[in-house]
Amino acid sequence: MNKLKFLIAGILFGIILTKSEVISWFRIYEMFRFESFHMYGVIGSAVGLGIVAVQIIKRLQIKDFSGKPIVIPDKQMRFWPSLLGGTIFGLGWALTGACPGPIYTIIGNGFLVFIVVLASAVIGTLTYGLVMDKLPQK
Amino acid sequence: MTNWLTDPWPWYVAGPLITLTMVLLFLFGKTFGVSSTLRTICSIGGAGKWSDFFKFDWRSAVWNLFFVAGAAIGGYIASTYMTSGEAIALSEATTQSLKQVGIKNPGAEFVPSEIFQWANLATWQGLLFMVVGGFLVGFGTRYAGGCTSGHAITGLSNLQLPSLIAVVGFFIGGLIVTHFIFPFVL
Numbered sequence: 146m147n148k149l150k151f152l153i154a155g156i157l158f159g160i161i162l163t164k165s166e167v168i169s170w171f172r173i174y175e176m177f178r179f180e181s182f183h184m185y186g187v188i189g190s191a192v193g194l195g196i197v198a199v200q201i202i203k204r205l206q207i208k209d210f211s212g213k214p215i216v217i218p219d220k221q222m223r224f225w226p227s228l229l230g231g232t233i234f235g236l237g238w239a240l241t242g243a244c245p246g247p248i249y250t251i252i253g254n255g256f257l258v259f260i261v262v263l264a265s266a267v268i269g270t271l272t273y274g275l276v277m278d279k280l281p282q283k
Numbered sequence: 284m285t286n287w288l289t290d291p292w293p294w295y296v297a298g299p300l301i302t303l304t305m306v307l308l309f310l311f312g313k314t315f316g317v318s319s320t321l322r323t324i325c326s327i328g329g330a331g332k333w334s335d336f337f338k339f340d341w342r343s344a345v346w347n348l349f350f351v352a353g354a355a356i357g358g359y360i361a362s363t364y365m366t367s368g369e370a371i372a373l374s375e376a377t378t379q380s381l382k383q384v385g386i387k388n389p390g391a392e393f394v395p396s397e398i399f400q401w402a403n404l405a406t407w408q409g410l411l412f413m414v415v416g417g418f419l420v421g422f423g424t425r426y427a428g429g430c431t432s433g434h435a436i437t438g439l440s441n442l443q444l445p446s447l448i449a450v451v452g453f454f455i456g457g458l459i460v461t462h463f464i465f466p467f468v469l
Contacts, residue, residue, distance in 0.1 A: 148349045151346045151350045152350070154304060154308060154311070155351060155354045157304060158301075159354035159359075159360070160358075160365065161300045161357075164292040164297065165291065165293075165296070167297065168393055169390075169394065171373055171393070172371065173457070175373055175374060176457075177454075177458055178376070178377060180377045184294075186293075187298045189294075190302075191297075191301040191436050191440075192435070192436060195305060195437070196442065198302055199442075202306075202309060209309065209311065220429065221428065221445065224448060226427060226428060227427055227434075227445045227452060228448050229427075229452065230422075230452065231449035231452020232456040233419050234419065234424045234456060235454060235457040236416075236423070236456040236459060237419030237422075238431075239458075239461050239465075240411065240416030240419065240464075241416035241417055248417075249354040250354045251358060253354070253356055253359040254393060255362060259399070261417065262414075262416065265414045265417025265421065266418065267325060269321075270322050270324075270325055273421070273426055274333070274334040277426070
């Protein structure tokens with residue numbers, strides 16, 4: 146039952162992604178052609194407000210619902226993984242029109258063929274785990 | 284008159300609600316980031332046999348599988364009970380560019396049905412968009428250490444330099460495909 150709250154948070158997230166059309170391949174295509182402000186507005190306002198929220202959490206040392214201090218882990222500074230991995234993901238994002246969150250949500254929207262995209266993404270992650278030692282990791 | 288239930292939500296509603304999702308997960312003692320669920324699925328499937336990368340306590344990550352199961356259910360709820368059925372209001376330039384390459388009704392559905400359909404998995408185009416595309420999403424996010432939620436939203440909100448570099452990469456990749464690959468494959 147303690148997992149139920151995550152299910153509910155996910156349901157809200159899925160509704161937000163659908164209602165704002167950010168799960169649409171067309172919106173991603175439009176974004177990469179710089180022909181609409183919509184996606185930039187969604188991500189930009191989420192980050193802008195997020196910066197304020199994180200600063201408030203840190204400065205006021207806000208605690209989570211179980212009473213523990215909220216710790217937001219730093220992302221490890223690795224230049225080439227961030228740039229190369231980010232670029233590889235960007236290629237896939239434009240092709241599928243979906244980053245990982247939207248892949249799940251668009252399946253729920255009834256586009257069941259995206260199960261193939263999800264399975265391919267799992268295989269992609271699996272493959273990364275097998276070859277990671279051969280890639281630049283700094 | 285706008286109907287908030289069935290009309291699309293504008294960016295200034297959706298963006299802050301995504302921030303709220305991130306904060307909600309902080310308050311639950313977790314960090315917002317969807318692509319790590321792909322690694323968790325590999326671990327549950329036994330991939331630890333082949334790579335130590337998948338040997339971690341996946342039970343501590345099961346909460347995120349509930350979150351993404353919810354994201355799918357939320358998609359079902361929104362598409363079933365919260366839609367007007369109207370086409371996406373794409374920009375005119377976008378619509379025209381797609382019609383020129385034979386996409387008949389841009390925005391009528393969330394995805395171009397010419398490309399994203401089961402029968403198309405037997406064509407090189409379908410394989411490129413769905414199988415290769417999905418593979419690159421899974422490979423790239425794990426190499427970069429996050430996706431749009433973990434890097435672009437959470438990482439940038441937390442002023443993380445690696446996240447900024449990753450987001451630059453997201454755009455390098457997306458722009459390459461959209462401007463240099465799509466002219467040949469759409």
